[in-house]
Amino acid sequence: MSSFEPKIITFLCNWCSYGAADLAGVSRFQYPPHMRVIRVPCSGRISPKMVLAALRKGADGVWISGCHPGDCHYIEGNYYARRKFTLLKEILEFNGIEPGRLHFSWISSAEGVKFAEVANRVIDEVKQLGPARVFIKKSPEESAA
Amino acid sequence: MTILTIDRTSWNAGLDRARGDYTLVGSAWDADCLGFRELAPDEYPNMEGLLTRLSPKGVVFPPSQIMMTCALKPGDVKQNIYVSEEKLPSPRAVIGIRPCDAKALSLMPLNFDTGETKDPYVLNAWESCTWIGLAVTEPLASDFSTSCGTGPFDESPLDVLLVDDGERYLAKVITDKGTAWARSAGFETEAEEGAEALIKTKKEAAERAITSAISFDRIKEKTVLELYEANHWQKTTFACLNCGACTFACPTCWCFDIQDEVYEGKSYRMRNWDSCMTSLFTQHGSGHNPRETPLQRTRQRFMHKLKYFQDKYETGIMCVGCGRCIEQCPAGIDIREVCKTMNSQA
Amino acid sequence: MNRYTETIQTLAAKLLETGDVKTVLGFKRGTFPLTTEPFLATTPADTGELYWDVNCRLNLATYLKKEMGKVAVVAKGCDTRNILVHITENRIKREDVVIIGVPCTGMIEVKKATEMAGGDILYATEQGEEMILTTAGEEIRVPKAQLLRQNCALCAHPNPVIYDMLVADPVPVQTGMDRYADIREIDAKTSDAKWAFFDEAFSACTRCYACRNACPLCYCPTCFVDESRPQWVGKGTDPVDVRTYHMLRAIHCAGRCTECGACESACPMDVPVRLLTRKMEKTVGDRWGLEAGLTLDARPAQDIFCLDDPEEFIL
Numbered sequence: 001m002s003s004f005e006p007k008i009i010t011f012l013c014n015w016c017s018y019g020a021a022d023l024a025g026v027s028r029f030q031y032p033p034h035m036r037v038i039r040v041p042c043s044g045r046i047s048p049k050m051v052l053a054a055l056r057k058g059a060d061g062v063w064i065s066g067c068h069p070g071d072c073h074y075i076e077g078n079y080y081a082r083r084k085f086t087l088l089k090e091i092l093e094f095n096g097i098e099p100g101r102l103h104f105s106w107i108s109s110a111e112g113v114k115f116a117e118v119a120n121r122v123i124d125e126v127k128q129l130g131p132a133r134v135f136i137k138k139s140p141e142e143s144a145a
Numbered sequence: 146m147t148i149l150t151i152d153r154t155s156w157n158a159g160l161d162r163a164r165g166d167y168t169l170v171g172s173a174w175d176a177d178c179l180g181f182r183e184l185a186p187d188e189y190p191n192m193e194g195l196l197t198r199l200s201p202k203g204v205v206f207p208p209s210q211i212m213m214t215c216a217l218k219p220g221d222v223k224q225n226i227y228v229s230e231e232k233l234p235s236p237r238a239v240i241g242i243r244p245c246d247a248k249a250l251s252l253m254p255l256n257f258d259t260g261e262t263k264d265p266y267v268l269n270a271w272e273s274c275t276w277i278g279l280a281v282t283e284p285l286a287s288d289f290s291t292s293c294g295t296g297p298f299d300e301s302p303l304d305v306l307l308v309d310d311g312e313r314y315l316a317k318v319i320t321d322k323g324t325a326w327a328r329s330a331g332f333e334t335e336a337e338e339g340a341e342a343l344i345k346t347k348k349e350a351a352e353r354a355i356t357s358a359i360s361f362d363r364i365k366e367k368t369v370l371e372l373y374e375a376n377h378w379q380k381t382t383f384a385c386l387n388c389g390a391c392t393f394a395c396p397t398c399w400c401f402d403i404q405d406e407v408y409e410g411k412s413y414r415m416r417n418w419d420s421c422m423t424s425l426f427t428q429h430g431s432g433h434n435p436r437e438t439p440l441q442r443t444r445q446r447f448m449h450k451l452k453y454f455q456d457k458y459e460t461g462i463m464c465v466g467c468g469r470c471i472e473q474c475p476a477g478i479d480i481r482e483v484c485k486t487m488n489s490q491a
Numbered sequence: 492m493n494r495y496t497e498t499i500q501t502l503a504a505k506l507l508e509t510g511d512v513k514t515v516l517g518f519k520r521g522t523f524p525l526t527t528e529p530f531l532a533t534t535p536a537d538t539g540e541l542y543w544d545v546n547c548r549l550n551l552a553t554y555l556k557k558e559m560g561k562v563a564v565v566a567k568g569c570d571t572r573n574i575l576v577h578i579t580e581n582r583i584k585r586e587d588v589v590i591i592g593v594p595c596t597g598m599i600e601v602k603k604a605t606e607m608a609g610g611d612i613l614y615a616t617e618q619g620e621e622m623i624l625t626t627a628g629e630e631i632r633v634p635k636a637q638l639l640r641q642n643c644a645l646c647a648h649p650n651p652v653i654y655d656m657l658v659a660d661p662v663p664v665q666t667g668m669d670r671y672a673d674i675r676e677i678d679a680k681t682s683d684a685k686w687a688f689f690d691e692a693f694s695a696c697t698r699c700y701a702c703r704n705a706c707p708l709c710y711c712p713t714c715f716v717d718e719s720r721p722q723w724v725g726k727g728t729d730p731v732d733v734r735t736y737h738m739l740r741a742i743h744c745a746g747r748c749t750e751c752g753a754c755e756s757a758c759p760m761d762v763p764v765r766l767l768t769r770k771m772e773k774t775v776g777d778r779w780g781l782e783a784g785l786t787l788d789a790r791p792a793q794d795i796f797c798l799d800d801p802e803e804f805i806l
Contacts, residue, residue: 096686475757
C-alpha cells in the first residue's frame with residue numbers, strides 16, 4: 001500500500017482556497033503531489049455531478065474547498081454549497097463509497113498553512129483507504145463480462 | 146415430424162447431456178425478477194410457464210452490446226480504425242420460450258436483414274439458437290396472442306414445441322434443428338399414437354381461455370394520413386408518461402442507439418436499446434426534432450406497430466399479444482384499447 | 492364503487508359547467524385489473540369517466556402544465572404537497588389551479604396483491620376496508636391495510652395540505668410510526684455491504700426512466716442523463732451508470748420530494764428507487780428540520796440556507 005500514489009481531484013474556489021494554494025506554494029509549505037487542482041469561481045458552482053464524474057473516471061478522492069462562511073465573494077455561494085455537500089456526502093456514503101474519499105474545507109487566501117495541513121490530511125486518509133474500487137466506470141468489455 | 150414423450154424425472158438429465166453441444170438459455174429468477182438469459186452450468190430453466198418481466202429479445206439483441214472497437218493510442222498501426230467485435234456465438238438451446246415471444250423474434254430478420262444489408266450481430270445470434278418453446282396452457286388475462294397471428298401453441302417459429310402434460314412433456318419436434326437438439330439430449334422415446342390429438346385438445350382449451358382480442362382489419366384499409374390525423378390522439382396519448390417501460394418490455398421493439406464510449410486509449414462502439422418514447426430518439430444535430438411533443442412520440446409507437454409495419458411487410462402487425470406492456474404501463478395504457486380506437490369506423 | 496368517485500364526478504361537472512376551469516385532471520378506470528389511467532375531462536359529459544380507487548398511484552401533479560390554462564386537479568395528500576412545491580418553484584400559479592383534495596386512505600401495491608392472490612388477478616374490487624381479488628381458481632378477501640404501498644403505510648400527511656374543495660372529511664392521521672427503520676438498517680452496514688446491497692437492488696434497472704417521468708419534480712427541460720456535452724453518464728446498462736443516475740436524481744429531488752411513491756409504483760422492474768429519495772428526505776429533516784411541500788411561504792431546502800447550518804464534516 002505504501003507505493004500507492006492516489007489521484008485526488010481538488011476543486012478550489014478562485015477567491016479563497018486557490019489563493020491559499022498559491023500562498024502555500026510561495027511559502028514552500030510541503031505536501032505530496034497527489035492533487036489535480038480544478039479552479040472554480042465559487043464552491044457554489046460545484047455540482048454533485050462533477051464530483052461523481054471525477055469518481056467515475058477513477059479519482060481515488062475528491063476534495064472541495066471554498067471560502068469561510070461569511071467570506072464568499074458572491075456573499076452566499078458557499079452557504080448553498082454547504083447544503084449541497086451535505087446531501088452529496090450522505091448519498092455517497094449511503095451507497096457504499098467510503099467516507100474518507102470525499103473531503104470539504106473552508107480555507108481563506110491567508111491560510112497557506114492550513115491549506116498544506118488539510119492537503120496532507122486528505123492525502124493521508126485517501127492513502128489509507130487504498131485505490132478506489134467500487135464507484136468507477138469500468139471498460140465496456142469488463143462491465144459486459 | 147415426431148412427437149416425443151419426456152418424463153419429468155429425466156428432463157434435467159437430458160438438459161445436462163445437451164449442455165455438451167449447446168449453451169442453455171431460459172427463464173430464471175434474479176432476485177424478484179424473472180428474466181430470460183443464458184443459464185449457468187448448474188442452472189435449469191424455470192418451466193412454470195410464467196411471463197418473464199422483459200421479453201426474451203435480449204437473447205439475440207442484448208440491452209447493451211459492443212459492436213466494434215478501435216485503438217486511440219498514437220503510434221498504434223490500427224489507430225482510429227474500427228475493428229468488428231463480432232463473435233460467432235456457439236449453438237444455444239433456448240428452452241421454454243413462449244410461442245408468441247418466439248414469433249416476435251422470428252420477425253426480427255425483417256428489420257435486420259434487408260437483403261442488401263445484414264446485421265451480423267443479430268442474425269448470427271438468431272441463427273445460433275434452437276428454439277424450444279413451451280406451450281402456454283394457462284394464458285394470462287393480458288394475453289391476446291391468438292388475434293395477433295400467433296397463439297399459445299404456435300409452432301411456426303419453433304424447432305420444438307413442448308407441451309406440459311403433468312408428469313411428462315410431450316415434445317413435438319418440428320425441424321431438423323429440433324431433432325438435433327433432442328438427439329443431443331437423449332430424448333428419443335416416441336409418444337403414443339393419441340399424443341397428437343391430446344396436444345390438439347390442449348391447444349384448443351388454451352385458445353379458448355384467451356378471451357381478449359384485437360382486430361386491425363380496418364387499420365389496414367385506412368390511409369396513413371387518416372389514422373395519423375385522427376382527432377382521438379390527444380385523448381389516447383394523454384396519460385402516457387413517455388417512459389420506455391413498454392418499449393423495453395416489448396418483444397417486437399428493436400430500436401437501438403449507437404454510442405461511442407472511450408476508455409483508456411480504446412474506443413468502444415456500443416449498441417444500446419433505445420426507445421421512440423424519448424425526445425432524444427429523433428433529435429437532429431441541427432436541433433430540429435420531428436417528434437418534439439409527447440403526443441407525436443406515443444402516436445408513432447402505435448402507428449408503427451399497428452399500421453406502418455402492417456403496410457410494409459404484410460406479415461400482420463408488429464405485436465404478438467404477449468401483454469407485457471399492458472401489465473407494466475405505469476399510466477394504465479392498454480394497446481388493445483388503442484387498437485380498437487384506431488380500428489373503429491369513425 | 493369507491494365513495495369518492497361520485498363526489499369527484501359531481502364536483503368536476505360543476506366546475507366545468509360554471510366555466511370555472513377549462514379542464515379537470517383526474518383518473519379514469521383502467522382496462523386492466525388494479526390499474527387506473529390519468530384522464531383529462533374537458534366537458535361535463537366527460538366527468539362520468541372520472542374514477543377513484545386504491546389504484547390511483549400516480550401523482551397528477553406530473554401532468555400539470557402551465558399551458559393548460561385554468562385546470563382542476565384531483566389530488567391526494569402527497570400530491571397536494573407536490574402541487575405546493577410546484578407553486579413555490581413558479582411552475583404553476585396558485586390561481587390557475589383548482590385543487591380537488593382527496594383525504595387519502597392509501598394506495599395498494601400491485602405486487603403485494605398478486606403475491607397474496609397467488610395467481611393472475613382477473614378482477615379486483617374494493618369493498619370497505621377490504622379488497623376482493625378474483626383469480627381463475629378462487630376469490631380471496633384481503634384487508635387493504637396489508638396491501639398498502641410502503642409510503643402509504645408510513646404516511647404522515649394523508650390529508651390535502653392545500654385545496655379548494657375536499658371530496659370528504661379529513662381522515663385520521665397516524666402518528667408514532669417509525670418512518671426510517673429500513674434506512675437506518677442500511678446506514679448501519681459497512682461501505683462494502685452497502686455497495687453490494689444496492690448493486691443487487693438496482694441490477695434490474697433498464698433505464699426506462701419511468702421513475703423520472705412519473706415524478707412531478709423531474710421537469711428539467713433537459714435531464715442530465717440526456718446531456719451530451721459533456722456526457723455525465725453512459726447510456727448502457729453499466730451498473731456504475733445506473734447508480735450515477737439514481738444518486739443524482741435523488742439529490743435533485745432532495746428537499747422537494749413528498750414521498751408520493753409514484754416513482755416506485757411506475758417502475759416496471761420493482762427497483763426500490765425510494766430508498767435513495769427517502770435517505771435524502773431523512774437527511775433534510777435531520778440536518779435542517781425541513782419537510783417539503785407543507786407551506787407556501789417555505790422555499791425548497793436547496794434553495795435556502797441558515798447561517799448556522801451544521802458543518803461538522805467540513806475541515
